[in-house]
Amino acid sequence: MEHLKIASDNYVAFTFFIGTMAMMAASVFFFFELSSTPTKWRTSVLVSGLITFIAAVHYYYMRGYNLATGDSPTFFRYVDWILTVPLMCVEFYLITKKAGAKQGLLWKLIFASLVMLVTGYFGETIYRGSSVIWGVISGAAYFYIVYLVWFGEVSQLAQTAGAQVAKATKTLAWFVLVGWAIYPLGYILGTPGGLFGIQLVADAALASHYMDIVYNVADAINKIGFGLVIYSLSRTQD
Numbered sequence: 001m002e003h004l005k006i007a008s009d010n011y012v013a014f015t016f017f018i019g020t021m022a023m024m025a026a027s028v029f030f031f032f033e034l035s036s037t038p039t040k041w042r043t044s045v046l047v048s049g050l051i052t053f054i055a056a057v058h059y060y061y062m063r064g065y066n067l068a069t070g071d072s073p074t075f076f077r078y079v080d081w082i083l084t085v086p087l088m089c090v091e092f093y094l095i096t097k098k099a100g101a102k103q104g105l106l107w108k109l110i111f112a113s114l115v116m117l118v119t120g121y122f123g124e125t126i127y128r129g130s131s132v133i134w135g136v137i138s139g140a141a142y143f144y145i146v147y148l149v150w151f152g153e154v155s156q157l158a159q160t161a162g163a164q165v166a167k168a169t170k171t172l173a174w175f176v177l178v179g180w181a182i183y184p185l186g187y188i189l190g191t192p193g194g195l196f197g198i199q200l201v202a203d204a205a206l207a208s209h210y211m212d213i214v215y216n217v218a219d220a221i222n223k224i225g226f227g228l229v230i231y232s233l234s235r236t237q238d
């Protein structure tokens, strides 16, 4: 086996390693806490663990890929997101289900998240030259999700699902509005002319390094933080 050296100022590799470990630790935590979780919250906490577990496996691969090639693991990144973001939509559905959430709402959220991610993938890979257009379409799908969780069905249902569910949903809505908004920043930094034709980082290699750091930090906040909100909801009286 070859031993690869990591420079002490290689922050990209650093965040991939920390990301892997943090996702693993969070998964162990959520899975072990399941046995002491009230039955009605068990599926929600299980899904929190699945989200960080899927991310842990992908981070393990992304870490190795980045270490071996120095490149951005765009493919693994998007496979991870395509599996985990719909699961975050499932979380919204599960906690509002008792207040009457229909499956139609779940499909709306999942569909919007897939449009957001597939168009983002196009902009980062096959159609890099038109990353602005794809970014805008992806952004529209993102704002639709923001709308659903802040003003639409999700928020309306949460109001009638008890004080604790309402509070948790509001916190999760903040994650979507602020935490998820970090991703388009990474996209703008990493794609050519990402900000409506303005190239923020001229050096392409450097641009993709910045993008990875931004995505890695965002993933840790959004996957582990999101899961912990669900976990604390499971420890309330609601």
Ligand SMILES: *C/C=C(C)/C=C/C=C(C)/C=C/C1=C(C)CCCC1(C)C
Residues within 6 Å of the ligand: 081, 084, 085, 116, 117, 119, 120, 121, 134, 135, 136, 138, 139, 142, 180, 181, 183, 184, 187, 219, 222, 223
């Ligand atoms: C665990 C992973 C999560 C929560 C990933 C979320 C990803 C996004 C919210 C990505 C959004 C994007 C845009 C809104 C526009 C540019 C392209 C994307 C895909 C980076």
